Amino acid sequence: MKNIVISFVLGVIVAAMIGWNVMPSMMLKEVQSPYTVDETVAKIKANAEAKGWVIPSVKPLHKSIEKHSDGKLIIPPVMLVNLCNAEHAYNAIVNDQNKKISVFMPCTISVYEKTDGTVWMGYMNAKLLGDMFGGAVAKTMTHVDADQQNFIKFAR
Numbered sequence: 001m002k003n004i005v006i007s008f009v010l011g012v013i014v015a016a017m018i019g020w021n022v023m024p025s026m027m028l029k030e031v032q033s034p035y036t037v038d039e040t041v042a043k044i045k046a047n048a049e050a051k052g053w054v055i056p057s058v059k060p061l062h063k064s065i066e067k068h069s070d071g072k073l074i075i076p077p078v079m080l081v082n083l084c085n086a087e088h089a090y091n092a093i094v095n096d097q098n099k100k101i102s103v104f105m106p107c108t109i110s111v112y113e114k115t116d117g118t119v120w121m122g123y124m125n126a127k128l129l130g131d132m133f134g135g136a137v138a139k140t141m142t143h144v145d146a147d148q149q150n151f152i153k154f155a156r
Contacts, residue, residue, distance in 0.1 A: 027128055033119040033156045036108070037077045040111045040119055040155075047151040053085045070123050070154055076113035082106040085147070092140040101137060104129065107144060109151065121152055 019142040033040040045055050084106040093099045110122040126148055130141025 012096075026037055027125050029123055029125055031121050031123075031152055033059065033121055033155045035119060036078055037111050037113055037119050040121060041079050043154050044083075044109055044111070044121070044151050046085050047153070048081075048147075051085075051147050053083050053151075055081065055089060056084055058098075061110075074116060078110060078112040079137060081109045081111060083109065083151070085144070088140050088144050092137050095136065098133065098135075098137050101129075107148065109148070112113045121155065122152075123148055123152070 035043065041058055045058070048055060057080075057083070059080040061080050062075050065073050065075060089105055093102050093105075104124070107126065108123070111119065112122065113119050125145070126141045127145035128136040130145070133141075
């Protein structure tokens with residue numbers, strides 16, 4: 001009996017360690033773009049607008065880092081493309097118990113250049129996020145995930 005309990009506890013610990021190590025790659029996705037940073041941002045914007053989304057802002061994070069470090073910290077371009085769909089946002093947070101997920105709004109796709117000169121897009125796995133909350137959030141985030149995939153389809 002003691003061996004069964006020890007085996008069970010070890011199994012739980014190993015499963016938790018695997019989950020802890022795998023979770024970041026499940027929650028945050030990365031796809032290489034065949035285009036420049038500016039071209040990639042333009043394609044994302046065009047694809048999002050074609051699906052009825054709005055782009056409240058495109059923020060040059062790299063410039064903010066440089067500015068707020070008095071020019072001491074310089075990195076290749078990192079653009080934050082903020083995207084919003086009013087209907088999806090409403091459906092996700094209309095109920096008070098779900099309002100806390102507004103911290104993830106607006107949806108953001110980052111477009112960045114790595115030090116080797118390649119351009120990548122980073123985004124959150126909206127479906128997985130929705131699944132963690134369940135209910136209306138899960139239903140809404142399934143639609144958000146499908147739209148996000150459409151926004152970056154040019155890189156696949």
